[in-house]
Amino acid sequence: MTTELHDYFLAPSTVGIAEIHLLVVDDDKELRNLLGDYLRKNGYRVSLAADGGSMRKSLAEQSIDLIVLDLMLPGEDGLVLCRNLRVHSNIPVIMLTARGDETDRIIGLEMGADDYLPKPFNPRELLARIKSVLRRAHTLPDTEEPKNGRYLHFAHWQLDTVTRNLRAKDGLVVALSGAEYRLLKVFLEHANRVLSREQLLDLTLGKDADPFDRSIDVQISRLRQRLGDNAKEPVIIKTVRSEGYILSTEVSLN
Amino acid sequence: MTTELHDYFLAPSTVGIAEIHLLVVDDDKELRNLLGDYLRKNGYRVSLAADGGSMRKSLAEQSIDLIVLDLMLPGEDGLVLCRNLRVHSNIPVIMLTARGDETDRIIGLEMGADDYLPKPFNPRELLARIKSVLRRAHTLPDTEEPKNGRYLHFAHWQLDTVTRNLRAKDGLVVALSGAEYRLLKVFLEHANRVLSREQLLDLTLGKDADPFDRSIDVQISRLRQRLGDNAKEPVIIKTVRSEGYILSTEVSLN
DNA sequence: TTCTGTTGTCATAGTTTGTTACAAAAAGGC
DNA sequence: GCCTTTTTGTAACAAACTATGACAACAGAA
Incomplete structure (x- = not known):
């Protein structure tokens, strides 16, 4: 009896059963904590980071399932971080941005964000998007295409x-x-x-x-x-x- | 009540992507028709279904842009339908439910609904949510494309x-x-x-x-x-x- | 009727894709 | 090393499929 590679791919749904680990990256401390509490209340494990440096630290130390990333960050720009994430990993990213500007949305998606949410937003909305993005990201084998954007x-x-x-x-x-x-x-x-x-x-x-x-x-x-x-x-x-x-x-x- | 000639010119009947096609699934006939009329009056093309069976029939025959789905249905449960929809297609779903219960809301989102509306609701509220969900769903970073020619x-x-x-x-x-x-x-x-x-x-x-x-x-x-x-x-x-x-x-x- | 535009049929050229065959490469045994 | 077996790469062929120009039949308008 051999273990076939196939076996490893048949049950990625188990990923969804484990506690899902989010990383919230925002320089606004109040918003960051608020989001953390809210998301924890909704069953996620949440880590927080205020800037690109601590984001990278978290990523190196922990296994992160999804990143909520503010567009505007001190030091490094969120867009740059996002693009780097895209190149070096395939952790899904939801971008937050101050204005609901169409341009930003385009840029966000171009940079590889999986979804985009203009501030101010309803936390319920964020929750829905997180679920939606995770659903897409975890539909690994068979059928549906995880085409995020174009x-x-x-x-x-x-x-x-x-x-x-x-x-x-x-x-x-x-x-x-x-x-x-x-x-x-x-x-x-x-x-x-x-x-x-x-x-x-x-x-x-x-x-x-x-x-x-x-x-x-x-x-x-x-x-x-x-x-x-x-x-x-x-x-x-x-x-x-x-x-x-x-x-x-x-x-x-x- | 007369039909004036200029009506024809102002509102030529058109078939197009612009016309958005909704499917309302509710076992309550009165509410169903009421909703249908209301949504049509607001510019949507609307199909109706009373249960899971006719819903599937509609989906197979027509191109549907969004589904308004009652949580409580005879026979199959709305939640089950919703989850199946999620797995087999990516048509957005708005769930309707009898109680404004927090649990239901969570469940609705868990099952993959894109939004949730507790009964009784103001039809205008539904309209707003439909628009919002469609806006999200149509998150195409589309339009301008290159280049050589049209x-x-x-x-x-x-x-x-x-x-x-x-x-x-x-x-x-x-x-x-x-x-x-x-x-x-x-x-x-x-x-x-x-x-x-x-x-x-x-x-x-x-x-x-x-x-x-x-x-x-x-x-x-x-x-x-x-x-x-x-x-x-x-x-x-x-x-x-x-x-x-x-x-x-x-x-x-x- | 004649003219003009529409539509189906046919023929031809072009594209895509699976199959086969064989050479080259890799892995192991000795 | 050298030989054998297994596996991969790909050219070449064949079969299936598609695109479209050309033409004829047809329909409606003038």
Whole structure:
């Protein structure tokens, strides 16, 4: 009896049963404590941070499920923090901002926030958004897409869900076929995890695996070519021998 | 009471994304109809359902933007329905419930409702919440898109059922032929759903499908040209290989 | 009638995707 | 090391599918 990788992915719902740990980052002490109390009263474990430094400290020491981040922070800007979070982890972020300005909202989402809440807000509203974002974030395997806003972020690549293009910030555009798009999307949704051919088939085509089906290999090969990833020394999608493939986001493509 | 000519000009009947389609699910017939009338008077398109069964039927047949769901339903419980909705779709839900009980509110949000309204409520309150939830749900960082040529978001269009013109908010008017009009109308009525060639033939011509009929393909091609949608990279009407076509209003669902 | 625009059919070209076959690479045994 | 087995990469082929120009039939208007 072997333990299959598959087993690890079947029950991420258990994550939701554990106590969920939020990190509230706001420089306004009163608001911070108020939020902390309110969220605790609603069943969350809550840590607080006043600035980017203590935020990083908390992140290093604890396992955080979601960050509530004020846009305006002394020292570092919330947007910068948010972008860094996006690049270095996939902890969901809800941004708070002083004005309900459309521009801010766009910027917030561009920077990779999972949701956005203009001050002043109703705490109930925040609660609802936290739940909603967590729901999306924890729907890891199968079915629904956690498309937050328009793009899926992959370092500084963006997968355009409308055109099915992959766009780099520098303007480079890569057109993908349907299958390539689905495959890459699945990888992005499960970044930094090994995905077996079985899983990939299931997640892209809803098909179950014929034990000797090489179609995934071929699609991987095609996708790598599109992404400019060399199979001999792949940087984006790596092969895990006899297990499957993994997309790694710990990659800088400069 | 006379109908004046100018009424026609002021309020041409239109089918479009602009018209938002609500589904009210409540077993109390009187309240249901009352709500329906009230919401229609306020500019929404409204469907009604008395129980979980007819709710599902409506959802299968029509493109619904938001559901107003009573907590207490005969047969299936509203909460269960709500949770199922959450799992299987992302249509926003506003829950109605008999008591203004805090517990219920929490439960409602737990189950994934986007908002919650205790009975008895002021219909204007419901209206406000509907707007608020829709605003949140439509959190598309959309509109301006590049670049070389026209890239219009489809939500900005309206199909005029009198003149059979397609009108853009910016004043642009596209005249459609009869077949194109019927086709687009069907797409709008079933936005964000994949429609098979068979269905499209049936819905536009009442014809059933000859398995080797390419006429839909040709009409799609013509419609795309009218809409400025490039077949290589369609934004409005996308091809779903071996399934059919889908009109997407989201800058999403894959 | 003639003219004009609409619509279905057909034919052709182009795209996408799974399968197969074989070479190359990796892992192990000796 | 060298040989064998297992696994992966991918070119090449084939099958399935889609896009659309061209044309003819048709309909309605002038």
